[in-house]
Amino acid sequence: MNPSIARRLAMMFALVALSVFTLVGSGLFFVLRTQLDHHLRESLDDRMEIAKIIVYHSVTPEKWRMAREKLTDMTPRDGTTAYSVWSTDPSFHYGQTVQGRIKDSWPGGYTRVQPPGGGPDMLTGSVAIPASGARPPVQLQVAASYQPNVRTMRAFGAALAALSALGSLAVLLLSYSVTRIGLAPLRRLTKDASEVSPNNRSQRLNTASLPLELNDLAHSFNGALERLDGAYGRLESFNADVAHELRTPVTILIGQTEVALTRNRSVDDLRHTLQSNLEEFERMRTIINDMLFLARADQGERATGLVEVSLATEVARTLDFLEIPFDEARVRAVSRGDATALVNRSLFGRACTNLLMNAIQHCAHGDTVMVSISREGEQVRIAVANPGEAIDPSTLDHLFDRFYRAEVSRTNSRENHGLGLAIVKAIAEMHRGTVSVESENGINTFAFSVDASRVDALGARPPAVPAEINSAAEPSQARRVAM
Known part of the structure; x- marks a missing residue:
């Protein structure tokens, strides 16, 4: 089980505190040891000065005996201080000179000696005293034990370690409590996030x-x-719309078949029924193919098979392809402008066909559909404008949605299932473009754009485009373009 954030932060804070305490304690330990050594040398200097005065004035054997007694009285019983005097005359000897391995030395004749018996280290200082009276020249040595300093440092180190441990423990507990308080908003967010469900999407x-x-x-x-x-x-x-769109042809198929089976029919009647059913099957196939195309486009696929073409030429080819629908609607088409871009010609023609068929369905006899091609930065915009009734502004943002119809009760709903403009949007996005719609001054303009950047277009990934979708150039499909 992974530790909580509060525990991890508390542990990190405790480790940081322990590190800080260790660094500070080490500094204090070093300073204290240095000061104790300094005080020990000062104390040794004071004792050396007193012993020097005593020995210096012992100029006769009687005074030397008194000097020996004074040195004995100055020597503590715990052996922390020792005095020794050495000369060529054995009668002017006192004590034992401290000897052993020299561990350190300082200016002024100070040395730190480790006795051979393994006792505590001694700080020694020596001074030569010249002859005076009956006393020959002597060498005075004063030694002070490091044992008090060692005991003090051990006690200080133990106290410092205990305080550091207690301080780190206190930091651990306090930081855990503070961290839990600080993470309260995160726990609240977690609680809110856990309440999100399909039944409570809001x-x-x-x-x-x-x-x-x-x-x-x-x-x-x-x-x-x-x-x-x-x-x-x-x-x-989408699921509801698909079910609704497929339910209509399925219901028609079932109804016509049930009627045909109610009694014996002539060959002509059965042929008529089969032809009607075939139309519904074709409609269902168109819906399914369009749905598959949109589903693949939603996966982020890009157009492939790109060729650099004149878009005006491609628009002219589409207008030629739609010559019969334009003639039947008694509508005229005019194209203006030109630009070159890398496009998939089949998909581009499909988008133009859908926009033009949408314009034909909303034009009156004698109207003119205007197709304009213009370059806007790195995008080429293809706009189809036709006269018509103003579109409700509230519906403009939804016209390119799937299965959306601004006119729910229009008479040609069986020929158009509401995917035509959605396919235009998908094709534009596959070419790294966008779609737009405007309704101003009695003119409705539907437009899409394609990327004119050669590098971006060449870097596109191929889509899996159904063959039925790429067959937009078949003349037999001109009258039944899915909208």
């Missing part, structure tokens, strides 16, 4: 009074929920 994280570090995270998470909610809603709507 639930969002409460971003009120959040710390700065969590505010961006909460807004990003809410944004992700918004996108997921939108995608889920579109999926629900």
Whole structure:
């Protein structure tokens, strides 16, 4: 089980505190040891000065005996200080000279000696005293034990270690408590996030009074929920629309078949029924092919088979292809402008066909459909404008949605299943373009764009485009373009 954030932070704070305490304690330990050594040398100097005065004035044997008694009285019983005097005359000897391995030395004649018996180290100092009276020249040595310093340093080190451990433990407990308080908003966010479910898609994280570090995270998470909610809603709507669109031809097929089976029919009647059923099957196939195309386009696929062409030429080919529908509607088409771009000619023709068929269906006899091609930065815009009734502004943002119809009760709903403009949008996105619609001054303009950047277009990935979708150039399909 992974440790909680509060515990991890508390442990890290405790380790940091222990490191700081260790560094500070080491510094204090070094300073204290240095000061104790300094005080020990000063004490040794004082004792050396007193012993020097005593020995210097012992100029006769009687005074030397008194000097020996004074040195004996100055020597403590615990052996922390020792005095020794050495001369060529054995009668002027006192004590034992401290000898052993010299561990360190300082200016002024100070040495740190480790006795051979393994006792505590001694700090020694020596001074030569010249002859005076009956006393010959002597060598005075004063030694002070490091044992008090060692005991003090051990006690200080133990206390410092204990205080550091207690301080680190206190930091651990306090930081854990403080961290839990600081992470309370995160626990609240976790609780809010756990309440999000398919049955409660509107639930969002409460971003009120959040710390700065969590505010961006909460807004990003809410944004992700918004996108997921939108995608889920579109999926629900798509499923409902698909079921609705397929239910109509299936119902017609079942009804016509049931009628045909109620009694014996002539060959002509059966042929008529089969022809009607074939039309419904063709409609269902068109819906399914368009759905497959849009599903693959939603996966982020890009157009392949790109060739650099004159878009005006491609538009002219599409207008020639739609000559019969234009003649039947008694509508005229005019194209203006030109630009070159890398496009998939079949997909581009499909998008133009859908826009033109949409314009034909909403034009009156004698109207003119205007196709304009213009370059806007790195995009080439293809716009199809036709006279018509003004479009409700509330519907403009939905005209390129799947299965959306601005006129629910229009008479040609069986020929158009509401995917034509959605396919235009998908083709534009496959060419790294966008779509737009405007309705101003009695003119409705539907447009899409393609990327004119050669590098971006050449770097596109191929889509899996159904053969039925790429067959937009078949004349037999001109009258039944799915809208």
